[in-house]
Each structure stands twice: as C-alpha cells, then as structure tokens.
Amino acid sequence: ETRSSSSTSASKQVLFRFRGGGSEDQNHQLDVPGASPLLLAHGTTTVAMVIDGGIIAAVDSRASMGAFIGSSTTTKFIPISKTIVGTMAGGAADCSFWLRVLGEQVRVLTGNGARVTVRAAARVLANVLHGLSGGGLSIGTMIMGWDGGAEGGSPDLYYVDSEGTRVRGSYFAVGSGSTYAYGVLDAGYQRNMTVGAAAALAARAVQRAAFRDAYSGGFINVYHVNATGVTQLSRAYDESVLS
Template sequence: MEVGLKPGEISLGTTLIAVAFDGGVVVGADSRTSMGGSYTVNRVTDKLTYVSDRIYCCRSGSAADTQAVASIVTYYLQLYAIQHEEEPPVRVAASLFQELCYKNKDALSAGIICAGWDKHDGGSVFGIPMGGSMHKLPYATAGSGSTYIYGYCDTSFRQNMTKEETIEFVKTGVALAIGRDGSSGGCIRLAVITKDGVQRHFIPGDQVPALGVI
C-alpha cells in the first residue's frame, strides 16, 4: 500500500489476516516488501511482528513508520509486565497502537492488526486502520491484497471454527491474494497464538497453492 510516500520510501504492499478462534488466534501474511509499487526490495520479509509473548501485530503502510510504532509498543508492554507482574492483555496493546497512530495520524502511514491471547479475553483481534480508530473484530484483513479477498472472507468465515479450520482459512486467504495482487507474494508465514505460546508455520513460495489463477 502506498499512501503519501516520499520518493524512495519503502511501503508495505501486503496481505495480512488475523482470525480469532476458541482458544487463540491465527495471524498470517505474505512476505513481499515493495518500493514504488513495482520494485520488490525483500521477498522473504517476516511481517508477523512480536510485541509480547502472546501478542503479535501485522503491519501495513510505511515499513519505517510501522516498525517504529511496534518498537514503542513493545517497550511499553515490557514495562506493563514488570509493573503488573503479568502478561499484558491484548486490549492494552491495541490501545497503545491506537493512541500512537491517532496522535500522529498526520505524520504516519501506518495500519496495524493487533492479535493475541490473554487470560482475560482469550483470543482477540483488533484492527487499527490508518487514522487511528480501533475495532475489535472476529477477523481482520489489511494491506493491498485484502481488497482481492473480501468476498472469500465474507463467504468462508464461520464463527467457532477449530484451530485447524482457522489455519486453513488464513492460509487460503493469503494464497488467493498472492495470486491476484502484484504487491503481495513470496511465501506465507503463520503464527498460532494460544495460552500455550506461539507456533510458527512457514509455507515456501513453491508450495503456496495457486488458487483461482488461470
């Protein structure tokens, strides 16, 4: 996605998905980082960003802006864990993202999906789009590739999916976007976040399903 970028500034044309299920969340993304829309600067980027032991974020917009925001949130969540002697809730992390993005909305190109598990609410997904609003959602998509898969998500998403069904839903959504969006590509990275921790999954580019592409 390219919003108000200066010449030479790297943007995250991308596909991001996060889905809550009973017991946790699954977050997924492609791995292509582009500049200027047509130039790929990194084809194996890890866009699933750690912010706490059971909270990750997915970043769209300017790579520099979103990385800076994520680093600040990570720092404050570390302070929270020390002060409260417990892992921070997902809502706290999302609120920090929202405050930073809203207060700096005229200077940042940053869209965030914040997702994870905590003992208070279980698996939670929050969307913080550009402008700095915050929305708790059963699932969220973002990035340039998300516009290609709204129909798939609307028709295929079901409440109370199992972990395995949720993984397949996210993987298929990212694969469909990769097939249509020129700014999405590479491999697929997934993270399954539950009370037991984080499991990472990697689908290499040559194993990404070619779905619906003639």
C-alpha cells in the same frame, strides 16, 4: 501561535526527518540528490481470525518499492509480548518501529506487575498514533493475542491504523490485497473452526490475494496464538505467481 502548537509542529518535523523526508509528503518519496523521486508502495496482505482455540493469522512476505520487489522475505509478524503480537501493513519502517515501541512499553508495564490485555495494548498504540495523525505515517496493523490463562482465558483481535482508529472484530484482512482476501474469509470463516481448518482458510485467503494483487506475494507464513504463546504453523512459498 502557542507553545504547545509550536512544540507539536517541531515534533512532527523531527519525525519527518527521522523517517528520511524533509517535508510533509504523504507519498513517502526517497529523496536522493540528482535522482528521480521513487514512490514507496505499501502493498501487502495480512489476515487474522478469532477461533475458539485462539487466533490464526497469515501474512505474506513481499515488500515493494514502486514497481519493484524490494524483498520477498520481510517479517510482518512482530512479537509484542509472549501472547500478544502485531502484523505489518503499510510502510515497513513505520510499522516495525511503532510496534517495537509498543512492545517496549508493554514490557515496562508487565515488569512493574501490570497485566496488559490485548485491548489495552491496542489502545496504547491507537492513542500514540492518533497523536501523530497527519504526520505522514502509513500503518495498518492487527493487534491480537490471548488474555488470561489456559483456563478461563480468551482470544482477542483489534485493527489499529495510523489515524488512531481502533476496531475490535472476529476477523480482518489488511493491506492492498485485503479485498481479495475478504472474499475468501467471508465465505469460509466460522468461530468454531479447528486450528487446521482455520490455518488452511487463512493461507488460502493470502494466496488468492497474492494471485491478483501485484504488491503481495513471497512466502505465506501462518501462525497460531493461544495461551501458551505463538506457534508458526507453516511457511510456504506462493507459487501462484508462476502458474
């Protein structure tokens, strides 16, 4: 075995232990002595769409542990820079950690005078995750933001996952409830929508997903990203679980 492959193997083992596991277990079990393994479910619903006025995104706030709701107030919208953000779907710790690592790298680059675009940020994350593919990470994120100034700038949106996949698109739904959310987005999305109409569509997509998907729910948070930064448009509790 070469030194390079040994180093890669050792790095992956360190990553597994850092994440709380001792082996390459893809199921993300909590290893508690004397207790039955508890599988960590990775359910969520996050959506984002490009419109002429920027990016509209909506995310739920539920974090699951098996059949249990671990939290109903999880933040799934992570700032990377003033005008670039990422969403969380998959393992909460995996997503949060690597999006914050990306944020640190972007800050270093911008601090040295570089202009980091949404495309570049998505590529950096995809390259890092591709190098760790097979390591048991569970990440499905949307990297979105505004490139350029208010005049001549434009919004951009990418999907990136833990295998290093990077896809550009006009809208995405990610998470266990994405199938239901896509039905709403496919029927209602238009690039020239107003901010208000797009926000209502995104919120409805997450709400309908939460109605059918047991692992999605909690608060529905809606955001607008444009040249001036990120604005939270609304935060409403999903009452569909009570109806």
